[in-house]
Each structure stands twice: as structure tokens, then as C-alpha cells.
Amino acid sequence: MAMEESNSQSGWKWLCRQFAEEVMAPHVRRCDEERAFPVLVHERAAAEGILNAPFPEEMGGGGISCAEFTEGVAELSAVCPAMTWTIVFNRGALHPVLNAGTPEQKDLFVMQLLKLNGYAALGLTEPENGSNLLAAQTRAIKTDSGWLLNGAKCMSGNGTVADVFLILANTVVNSRKIGLSFFAVPRESPGVIVSQDIEKAAFRCLPTPSVAFQDVALEPINLIGRAGDGEALLHELLATIRIGGAACGTGLVTALLRDALTWVGERRVYPDDRMDTLSHVQLTLGRLYVELCGARKLLRDAASLADQGLPFGKESSMAKYAATELAVRASNEILQLYGWRGIAADYGVEKRWRDARALTIFEGSSEIQLLNVFREMRRTAASEEGL
Ligand SMILES: Cc1cc2nc3c(=O)[nH]c(=O)nc-3n(C[C@H](O)[C@H](O)[C@H](O)COP(=O)(O)OP(=O)(O)OC[C@H]3O[C@@H](n4cnc5c(N)ncnc54)[C@H](O)[C@@H]3O)c2cc1C
Structure with missing residues (x-):
């Protein structure tokens, strides 16, 4: 296959250039006009190893460096930054798990996801707090069996297709707020409500819905890092x-x-x-x-x-x-x-x-x-x- 050839001959940057021109370009106009998630492009990105390339090899990724990642993102973005973001954002969304997750959490939230070519989304922005993320109003209250999550996030990139959300929340233990924490919240958890995508002038093929959390019961494994380490x-x-x-x-x-x-x-x-x-x-x-x-x-x-x-x-x-x-x-x-x-x-x-x-x-x-x-x-x- 031409792309395999180019991968071995000229490396990651050229693979991305070729992928962008041959696979992404024909879908850019339609996906923008129809505000459609580029499903076919993602299937090819998975097959070519581009989807999981920024993850460590031992986790099933391609193990590329940050410098290589930026070169690839620039090549893909030359054709469509929005489509690029739908392809590469898993790495950003899962960063807290890569950074602070236990081996069990890395297996559950990263490796299993990569095996399925699934999606992670990030929930930082709230309707009342965008730039001021430290003021998050989404709350996780400690319970006997884990945590109870309540709140709402907006503009969650890839949110409509996400299998798991990485959520920033204020943690409350014994009625006392102890700072911010990250939680990995599986989409199928009862109480997770993903709204329809919003219409926007830019980045139209990247879905950015709101996500509400209504009494979502989480287990200790869903807390990434220690409670209060979120900042x-x-x-x-x-x-x-x-x-x-x-x-x-x-x-x-x-x-x-x-x-x-x-x-x-x-x-x-x-x-x-x-x-x-x-x-x-x-x-x-x-x-x-x-x-x-x-x-x-x-x-x-x-x-x-x-x-x-x-x-x-x-x-x-x-x-x-x-x-x-x-x-x-x-x-x-x-x-x-x-x-x-x-x-x-x-x-x-x-x-x-x-x-x-x-x-x-x-x-x-x-x-x-x-x-x-x-x-x-x-x-x-x-x-x-x-x-
Ligand atoms: C395409 C797209 C994808 C996104 N994807 C995600 C995602 O995946 N997950 C997620 O959580 N969020 C996402 N966001 C949301 C994005 O991160 C926020 O829009 C951004 O952080 C700004 O927050 P805000 O829009 O609420 O603006 P506000 O915080 O309300 O700010 C409004 C304006 O005031 C300015 N401002 C704010 N504070 C100050 C200050 N102290 N001094 C000077 N100026 C200030 C800001 O720069 C801005 O111009 C996405 C947004 C876009 C457009």
C-alpha cells in the first residue's frame, strides 16, 4: 500500500501529508457543510496507525515523540484543522490518565479504548467557567462506595462519539471542599446525558456538545490521581x-x-x-x-x-x-x-x-x-x- 511505503521511506510527517491529501481532503467540504463527524476518515486513520500514534508503544500506540506529533498535526491541519482535531484529540483528553493513572486505570481507560479505536473527550469548560477553570462548579462528593458526580460541561470536543469523558470537578469530602480532581467517566454510566451538538461557524466537523452529570455514581477507580491533585x-x-x-x-x-x-x-x-x-x-x-x-x-x-x-x-x-x-x-x-x-x-x-x-x-x-x-x-x- 502506498501509505505503508511512504511511512517506511519518509516517516511520520510524510505519512500525515499523504493521508491528509488523499484521505481527508475529499471529505473536508462535505463534513464542514453537513457538520458531520468524519467516520470514514477515522476508519482509515485507525487502519494507518494515525489515530493511536501519539500513545506509548507499550500501551498499543505508535510511540511518536511530541516533536513528531506537532509535525503530523501541522500536516493534517494544512488540509483541515477541525478534522485533525477529531483525529488527534484522544491524546489530549487522556493526558491525565497517562500522567497520573495507575496501571489498572491505564489498562481500563487507555489500552482498552485504543484496542477498540474508541474516543475520549475532555470536560473542562462549564457554562459559567471557561477561562477560569479553577472555579469549576461540577462537584464530586465522596460516598461510602466512591463518588457522586453532579454538574454540567459544555463544548466537549468529540463528545457525541466519546466512550469516556475526562472530567474536572471540585471534590468534596466530609462536606469540605478539598480542591479539584479528574474523573474518568464512562459514557454509559447512568446519569450521563450528552446533548445534541451545537451549531458553530468554525470547526464544524468537530462535535462539541454539552454533557450533564446527574447523580452519576463513580467507583474509586474513576478518580485519576489523588483527590485534590486536579489543579x-x-x-x-x-x-x-x-x-x-x-x-x-x-x-x-x-x-x-x-x-x-x-x-x-x-x-x-x-x-x-x-x-x-x-x-x-x-x-x-x-x-x-x-x-x-x-x-x-x-x-x-x-x-x-x-x-x-x-x-x-x-x-x-x-x-x-x-x-x-x-x-x-x-x-x-x-x-x-x-x-x-x-x-x-x-x-x-x-x-x-x-x-x-x-x-x-x-x-x-x-x-x-x-x-x-x-x-x-x-x-x-x-x-x-x-x-
Ligand atoms: C472548537 C472548540 C473546541 C473546544 N473543545 C473543548 C473541549 O474539548 N473541552 C472543553 O472543556 N472545552 C472546549 N472548548 C472550550 C474552550 O476551551 C473555551 O471556549 C475557552 O477556554 C474560553 O472559555 P470561554 O469561551 O468560556 O470564554 P470566557 O472565559 O468567558 O472568556 C471570554 C473572553 O474574555 C477573555 N478573558 C477571560 N478572562 C480574562 C482575563 N483574566 N484577562 C483578560 N481576558 C480574559 C477571554 O480571553 C475571552 O476572550 C472548545 C472551544 C472551541 C471553540
């Missing part, structure tokens, strides 16, 4: 998933620039010149390329630190901010270069422009990334690693 796990989780968001941004901008170069090389404009002879076009594309190279560098730095097991929270915030803000700017400026075709569905720019708009919001908005950077900047200002 530390949350910071590590967010640092990890925003690397993926940054890679979505660089992939999207790469594709915009690639297509724009062809477009301005062919299109003739008043008085009768090719667009790429106009200095403002050259300056725009040149500047966006410089900014893309800067964002890629930040992303590589963050992924490299993650692979070395070093702290990468500030670096992943910088990468996510730079790449996703660039995606918004680049899609807006490049859309203008296409004239009416920029807003017509047939030319692909319009969808990238819409999807880019979600990137600066999900996984912590741009403002939250800047606050993270500022806090770290202030903390280290007087030290050698500071300014």
Missing part, C-alpha cells in the same frame, strides 16, 4: 494540548501561504500585471512567512522541551499565542488577496478563515496565554533565565 494535572494537561493547537495554527498558515503563492502568480490585476508583481502583495506574503517561521521555531522549542521532560508551560503558551494569532491575521489578509473568491466556498480560503477564528479561543484563549507568559516572565525576571 497540577490541569496545568500539565493544558500545556500539552496547546502544543497541538499551535501546530494546527502553523499548518493552517502554511497551507494558506502555499495556495496564495500560486494564486498571486496566476491572477492578473489592474492595469494588467500579475498580482505577485505588486509590492504590497510581496510585502504581505514575505512578512507572513517570517512570522510563520517564528511561530514554527517557538513550537519546535516547546515540543523539544516536552520531549526532554523539561518544563514547557511558558513555551507552549508562546507557541500557541504566536501560531494562532498569526492564523487569524494571515487568513484575513490572504482572503483579501482573493477578492470575491476569498469568501466563496469553492476556493478554500473562507473555511480556513472561519477555522482560524476558533484557534485563538480553544485550549485557553490568547489572553490567557499572554497572562501565563506574563506570570512566568515576572517570576523569572530577576534570575539568569529571565529577561
Whole structure:
């Protein structure tokens, strides 16, 4: 098979490029318009080993590094960031289990899921608490046999297809709130109610329903890590998933620039010149390329630190901010270069422009990334690693 060949010849990045162009691309327009989860693409992603690639080999995954993961996400996102997110998000959602789960929990919530090519979804955001996750109102109260979960989450990516939800909740023991904790909640648990998907302008093929928990009885095995450890796990989780968001941004901008170069090389404009002879076009594309190279560098730095097991929270915030803000700017400026075709569905720019708009919001908005950077900047200002 061609893809197996490309995998062995040129590695993971090229496998993802080929998969994106041959398998994803034919489904992008339909899945966006119909707001449809890309079932056929997922079947192929599972068959090609892409679905489980970011998990450790001993758990049934492909064992790719974080640096390889970002390269693959960028390649897939060049074709469709939303479809990419449906494919790669299991790794982010299950991060708390990989990070703090017992061998039994890893077997139950990760390895069994990978065997079935199933899905995990993350429940952090609540209707009243988005950026301020520490204020979670979802509560898990300690009972004689385990925990009783009540509350509601919204915008849970892949939630309509998920087999298990990783839920952030306030834990209450003997009527005393003892902090945040993560729970792995199987979808079939009585009291888990997944609503219909919401309609949105961007990331349309990624289902993001609300999920309610009404007196959901959980056993001790459903608590990931110790009760009250959730805040530390949350910071590590967010640092990890925003690397993926940054890679979505660089992939999207790469594709915009690639297509724009062809477009301005062919299109003739008043008085009768090719667009790429106009200095403002050259300056725009040149500047966006410089900014893309800067964002890629930040992303590589963050992924490299993650692979070395070093702290990468500030670096992943910088990468996510730079790449996703660039995606918004680049899609807006490049859309203008296409004239009416920029807003017509047939030319692909319009969808990238819409999807880019979600990137600066999900996984912590741009403002939250800047606050993270500022806090770290202030903390280290007087030290050698500071300014
Ligand atoms: C495509 C998509 C997929 C998503 N998937 C998931 C998922 O799988 N699981 C999940 O739990 N959530 C998910 N989300 C939700 C997302 O994580 C939240 O939308 C995001 O964290 C922001 O929260 P909010 O929308 O409630 O905004 P709010 O927190 O209400 O913030 C509103 C605005 O105020 C700004 N703001 C907030 N606080 C400050 C401050 N202190 N200083 C300056 N500005 C501030 C924010 O930046 C934002 O611009 C997804 C969102 C999208 C768009």
C-alpha cells in the first residue's frame, strides 16, 4: 500500500501529508457543510496507525515523540484543522490518565479504548467557567462506595462519539471542599446525558456538545490521581494540548501561504500585471512567512522541551499565542488577496478563515496565554533565565 511505503521511506510527517491529501481532503467540504463527524476518515486513520500514534508503544500506540506529533498535526491541519482535531484529540483528553493513572486505570481507560479505536473527550469548560477553570462548579462528593458526580460541561470536543469523558470537578469530602480532581467517566454510566451538538461557524466537523452529570455514581477507580491533585494535572494537561493547537495554527498558515503563492502568480490585476508583481502583495506574503517561521521555531522549542521532560508551560503558551494569532491575521489578509473568491466556498480560503477564528479561543484563549507568559516572565525576571 502506498501509505505503508511512504511511512517506511519518509516517516511520520510524510505519512500525515499523504493521508491528509488523499484521505481527508475529499471529505473536508462535505463534513464542514453537513457538520458531520468524519467516520470514514477515522476508519482509515485507525487502519494507518494515525489515530493511536501519539500513545506509548507499550500501551498499543505508535510511540511518536511530541516533536513528531506537532509535525503530523501541522500536516493534517494544512488540509483541515477541525478534522485533525477529531483525529488527534484522544491524546489530549487522556493526558491525565497517562500522567497520573495507575496501571489498572491505564489498562481500563487507555489500552482498552485504543484496542477498540474508541474516543475520549475532555470536560473542562462549564457554562459559567471557561477561562477560569479553577472555579469549576461540577462537584464530586465522596460516598461510602466512591463518588457522586453532579454538574454540567459544555463544548466537549468529540463528545457525541466519546466512550469516556475526562472530567474536572471540585471534590468534596466530609462536606469540605478539598480542591479539584479528574474523573474518568464512562459514557454509559447512568446519569450521563450528552446533548445534541451545537451549531458553530468554525470547526464544524468537530462535535462539541454539552454533557450533564446527574447523580452519576463513580467507583474509586474513576478518580485519576489523588483527590485534590486536579489543579497540577490541569496545568500539565493544558500545556500539552496547546502544543497541538499551535501546530494546527502553523499548518493552517502554511497551507494558506502555499495556495496564495500560486494564486498571486496566476491572477492578473489592474492595469494588467500579475498580482505577485505588486509590492504590497510581496510585502504581505514575505512578512507572513517570517512570522510563520517564528511561530514554527517557538513550537519546535516547546515540543523539544516536552520531549526532554523539561518544563514547557511558558513555551507552549508562546507557541500557541504566536501560531494562532498569526492564523487569524494571515487568513484575513490572504482572503483579501482573493477578492470575491476569498469568501466563496469553492476556493478554500473562507473555511480556513472561519477555522482560524476558533484557534485563538480553544485550549485557553490568547489572553490567557499572554497572562501565563506574563506570570512566568515576572517570576523569572530577576534570575539568569529571565529577561
Ligand atoms: C472548537 C472548540 C473546541 C473546544 N473543545 C473543548 C473541549 O474539548 N473541552 C472543553 O472543556 N472545552 C472546549 N472548548 C472550550 C474552550 O476551551 C473555551 O471556549 C475557552 O477556554 C474560553 O472559555 P470561554 O469561551 O468560556 O470564554 P470566557 O472565559 O468567558 O472568556 C471570554 C473572553 O474574555 C477573555 N478573558 C477571560 N478572562 C480574562 C482575563 N483574566 N484577562 C483578560 N481576558 C480574559 C477571554 O480571553 C475571552 O476572550 C472548545 C472551544 C472551541 C471553540
